[in-house]
Amino acid sequence: MSTIETRELNVYYGDEKVHALKNVEIKIEKNKVTALIGPSGCGKTTFLRSLNRLNELLGATTKGKVIIDGKDIYDGKEDVIQLRKRVGMVFQHPNPFPMSIYDNVAYGPRIHGVKKKELNGLVEESLRKAALWDEVKDRMQEIALKFSGGQQQRLCIARALAVNPEIILFDEPCSALDPVSTAKIEALLRELKHEYTIVIVTHNMQQAARVSDFTAFFLMGELIEFGETKELFERPRDKRTEDYITGRFG
Amino acid sequence: MAVRKEYIEDLEELKEKVLRMGELAKVAADNAIKALLQRDMELASKILKENSVIDDLEFEIENRCTRLIALQQPMAVDLRTIGTCMKIITDLDRISDLAGDIAEIVLQIADEPHVKPLIDIPRMSELSQGMISDCLNAFSEREIRMIEDFSERDNVIDALFDQVRRELMTIMIENPRGIRNASHLLFVALHLERIGDHACNIASRIIYMVTGEKRKLE
């Protein structure tokens, strides 16, 4: 079952001077990890941001449809605040707020009006799901910026989970992390997909191969190939995909 | 512009090594039957001596494959190529071993007269040689046209083997003094039949390498 579907999705920046996404049509399945790969500037981040309408904050124009759970989020009737609650995002560089671990995770739920007495449980649950609880349970009031990059990134994941999203977008979540922290995040992604739909941008082809069920290859704003990860990396259909993933592409 | 220049050169070198090993295995199998037909003991001994060169190559190729996988994380056609190399060197090694087995038979037969004129055995050899050649070309050109009909070609070899076997069995029943020579020849034919099977294995691997499709040829 597809949970996200785009139709003739086009995104432009700066008075349509940059055509960043060109007629992208894709169906992203529920409770799967979908990886987006492609050279720098091909539109991966733009695509990700079109799924929770972050692009419009950056002055982008979007045409076409992004249908989430059967409803077009660009039809003018969508509540953007609610949308961004349903579609969470984790960025390349861990960006915790300059506050305590607890407050970082509680931030979203508080905004969305979660009752104080429910907060403790929710914070713990989110940190557990992000595989961070054991490392921080005795340090909840310490400022988040003191923790390691890998811990901060898992904190950001916990923060995204705390508002109970359906979909989580990851933009190169491991590119600033060491191999051990990377392995932890990858294991986490495989866990999280049972409850969430995950879309991840990565420049690391092996990472895409390891964590994702489906892979989409973008080139200059176009979706070139989309399919099961094990197929795409073993026998890509398009020559351009093959050139890219075998490194014959500069 | 091609990036990863060294990696691509390494892959090319790997392919050259496999082709070289294939060429040596093919020559060994060819010479084994030549030695049989010409009763050339020297040639037969040479095959046995040179077997170790092929063994060394197999070892080297395997190491290269492992290293490429470990260091370069190959994908797509590169991954299929390396996987194919790893697999087909086993078949090539078996072909050269079978050539060696034939050479040993040649040494044992020495000057003793054959129980029948050798017609089908050279024919089997010719067919299996053709299959090995086509494998090597297909591998080097990444072109599967010449190996897609291997099932049929292997059937011809199998049919020839059946024929040789029946003939030799009859001879053995009728003339017990011919058993020694006839059983030697029977083994030669069996080894040639096996070589055809290995060529089929190699061909299905090459089809996978080129197309990504797994097709069984037998």
Ligand SMILES: Nc1ncnc2c1ncn2[C@@H]1O[C@H](COP(=O)(O)OP(=O)(O)OP(=O)(O)O)[C@@H](O)[C@H]1O
């Ligand atoms: N805020 C923006 N304003 C103007 N142009 C932008 C903006 N963001 C992206 N672009 C342009 O849109 C195109 C796609 O950019 P995008 O960031 O989506 O690529 P990407 O695939 O994520 O690249 P990378 O792998 O480097 O992160 C590029 O040409 C980029 O310059």
Ligand SMILES: [Mg+2]
């Ligand atoms: Mg990006």
